[in-house]
Amino acid sequence: MAGRNVPVAETPPAVSVCPIVIETLKKRADFLRAAKAKRAGQPGFMLQARSRDDGDALVRVGFTCSKKVGNAVARNRAKRRLRALAHIILPQAAKPGFDYVLIGRAVETGSRDFKSMQEELRHALKKVHS
Numbered sequence: 001m002a003g004r005n006v007p008v009a010e011t012p013p014a015v016s017v018c019p020i021v022i023e024t025l026k027k028r029a030d031f032l033r034a035a036k037a038k039r040a041g042q043p044g045f046m047l048q049a050r051s052r053d054d055g056d057a058l059v060r061v062g063f064t065c066s067k068k069v070g071n072a073v074a075r076n077r078a079k080r081r082l083r084a085l086a087h088i089i090l091p092q093a094a095k096p097g098f099d100y101v102l103i104g105r106a107v108e109t110g111s112r113d114f115k116s117m118q119e120e121l122r123h124a125l126k127k128v129h130s
Contacts, residue, residue, distance in 0.1 A: 026062075
């Protein structure tokens with residue numbers, strides 16, 4: 001069998017699980033621009049969304065919690081939950097060219113049922129995109 005050409009099944013190209021590239025907002029100016037745009041309040045968080053209109057398909061998301069949420073431990077827990085929420089929902093529901101800011105709420109963000117928060121984010125995204 002040496003020297004025989006055996007057909008090799010071609011492997012399909014890797015398919016990206018996340019169709020949208022998501023980047024984290026880091027600059028204060030981006031957060032301030034999002035604050036002037038559309039917003040949707042939910043029991044577990046506040047969503048701010050801004051269309052950049054720059055032709056870039058990149059989706060950017062930022063997270064913030066004020067001291068009203070609690071001490072550093074409570075704020076960090078709330079932001080971790082918001083990051084997990086965005087990681088699950090935004091790849092399917094975000095629109096390219098948008099900046100999103102998720103703002104934690106006192107008590108609710110850290111203790112609210114996570115499934116409820118997922119539904120709230122889907123609802124908030126529909127609201128700001130309409």
